[in-house]
Amino acid sequence: MEIEKSDNNILEIQVAKREQLPSDKKTLVNLLFLTIPFFVLVPSFLVWSNNNKPYNITLSNSKISINDGKILGHYPYDEISEEDLIKVEPYIYVHKDMYNSLLKMREEAGKEGIYLVFLSGYRSIKLQEEIFYSLKSQRNQNAAERAKVSAPPGYSEHSTGFAIDIGDAENRQTDFEVDFENTKAFDWLKKNASRFHFKLSFDRNHKSVDYEPWHWRYEGSIKALKLFEASNRD
Numbered sequence: 001m002e003i004e005k006s007d008n009n010i011l012e013i014q015v016a017k018r019e020q021l022p023s024d025k026k027t028l029v030n031l032l033f034l035t036i037p038f039f040v041l042v043p044s045f046l047v048w049s050n051n052n053k054p055y056n057i058t059l060s061n062s063k064i065s066i067n068d069g070k071i072l073g074h075y076p077y078d079e080i081s082e083e084d085l086i087k088v089e090p091y092i093y094v095h096k097d098m099y100n101s102l103l104k105m106r107e108e109a110g111k112e113g114i115y116l117v118f119l120s121g122y123r124s125i126k127l128q129e130e131i132f133y134s135l136k137s138q139r140n141q142n143a144a145e146r147a148k149v150s151a152p153p154g155y156s157e158h159s160t161g162f163a164i165d166i167g168d169a170e171n172r173q174t175d176f177e178v179d180f181e182n183t184k185a186f187d188w189l190k191k192n193a194s195r196f197h198f199k200l201s202f203d204r205n206h207k208s209v210d211y212e213p214w215h216w217r218y219e220g221s222i223k224a225l226k227l228f229e230a231s232n233r234d
């Protein structure tokens with residue numbers, strides 16, 4: 001009987017051990033089931049919420065330059081689709097949303113004896129690439145220097161169709177020159193362009209792009225405003 005008892009005791013111990021091991025495993029599994037979603041979901045939520053923040057404007061300057069997608073001070077812009085383009089001059093196309101406003105602005109300026117000339121509108125990313133790299137090599141400038149006067153391909157407001165370079169018909173020598181700011185056309189634009197929803201993109205205070213008094217962008221539609229939202233927060 002003693003032996004049986006002893007056997008029973010051993011068995012009980014063994015059984016108890018057997019029962020405890022799976023129970024431990026169960027606890028471990030339960031723990032994992034409870035904590036894994038936490039470790040997966042919380043970081044996922046943080047990434048998601050971060051991605052859904054338009055711009056981290058409250059972060060330090062160094063972080064802004066990392067997160068905002070800019071290259072050498074220029075924001076990335078997609079190329080407009082061809083069906084949204086409309087010819088405004090021979091060889092000059094713009095976004096159809098700004099067509100009427102642009103022509104109205106030129107017409108109103110004309111009534112006051114100011115003759116605006118459209119110099120450049122939509123540019124394909126391919127053309128921007130040619131401009132950026134060919135002029136860069138001609139002028140012996142590195143990319144950063146070149147980016148102060150011309151956007152890298154894929155980063156030009158011109159590829160959106162919402163940008164227009166404007167000259168003064170009576171002062172064509174000031175085309176694409178800072179001296180354009182001394183023309184009657186620029187003076188008129190400064191006072192009136194906003195009535196037609198045009199805004200100077202790169203003013204004298206721009207952090208990374210040189211002053212371009214001839215380069216205006218249209219912000220008269222939600223589509224355009226969305227495109228330039230980041231730039232306007234700078």
Ligand SMILES: [Zn+2]
Pocket residue numbers: 120158163164165214215216
């Ligand atoms: Zn321009």
